[in-house]
Amino acid sequence: AQTVTQSQPEMSVQEAETVTLSCTYDTSESDYYLFWYKQPPSRQMILVIRQEAYKQQNATENRFSVNFQKAAKSFSLKISDSQLGDAAMYFCAYRRAQGGSEKLVFGKGTKLTVNP
Amino acid sequence: EPEVTQTPSHQVTQMGQEVILRCVPISNHLYFYWYRQILGQKVEFLVSFYNNEISEKSEIFDDQFSVERPDGSNFTLKIRSTKLEDSAMYFCASSMGQRNQPQHFGDGTRLSIL
Numbered sequence: 001a002q003t004v005t006q007s008q009p010e011m012s013v014q015e016a017e018t019v020t021l022s023c024t025y026d027t028s029e030s031d032y033y034l035f036w037y038k039q040p041p042s043r044q045m046i047l048v049i050r051q052e053a054y055k056q057q058n059a060t061e062n063r064f065s066v067n068f069q070k071a072a073k074s075f076s077l078k079i080s081d082s083q084l085g086d087a088a089m090y091f092c093a094y095r096r097a098q099g100g101s102e103k104l105v106f107g108k109g110t111k112l113t114v115n116p
Numbered sequence: 117e118p119e120v121t122q123t124p125s126h127q128v129t130q131m132g133q134e135v136i137l138r139c140v141p142i143s144n145h146l147y148f149y150w151y152r153q154i155l156g157q158k159v160e161f162l163v164s165f166y167n168n169e170i171s172e173k174s175e176i177f178d179d180q181f182s183v184e185r186p187d188g189s190n191f192t193l194k195i196r197s198t199k200l201e202d203s204a205m206y207f208c209a210s211s212m213g214q215r216n217q218p219q220h221f222g223d224g225t226r227l228s229i230l
Contacts, residue, residue, distance in 0.1 A: 107158065
């Protein structure tokens with residue numbers, strides 16, 4: 001079974017600074033998708049960024065980028081120029097690419113605080 | 117931008133009672149999901165639904181749980197006889213279906229069992 005681990009329960013960053021959230025996963029599959037979701041307090045989970053495992057190039061979305069290390073099974077999220085609105089729970093998630101399960105497997109989440 | 121909507125936002129129910137959580141997925145989505153998050157724990161998959169039937173369910177999704185798409189727009193999760201340990205945040209999600217397409221989540225329903 002696939003597992004996703006987020007080793008940082010909480011992180012904090014100063015406004016305008018850069019922060020990196022860690023995620024590792026375990027799978028025997030070679031093709032899969034990885035996602036970072038953001039969940040502001042009392043709000044829905046919103047997709048931040050996604051990565052296809054077959055792509056070597058790291059995904060980027062404006063201030064958000066990932067460092068995808070397939071051999072190490074690592075998928076960290078970097079937030080540049082942090083803003084107060086980035087404060088939220090961040091969840092790393094895994095999904096198989098082929099056959100069987102459609103489900104997302106989540107990590108426990110990292111609570112990000114942005115200090116003014 | 118279209119959203120997944122869930123009602124109610126908070127449900128308080130006596131243990132042993134039935135509860136129905138409601139979701140309206142995004143209209144052109146084909147796959148529907150329920151997840152739950154017990155306070156302080158991971159978001160866990162419960163069930164996926166496609167073409168009017170369950171496509172996958174987890175071991176959590178036992179005989180006390182059922183899902184239904186009664187009218188082509190709503191997607192419901194019913195818990196027949198609630199237990200204290202069913203207290204959690206329940207999230208509905210929907211997707212187009214292709215695996216590289218993300219699942220879009222609702223705000224969640226906080227279920228409190230007394």
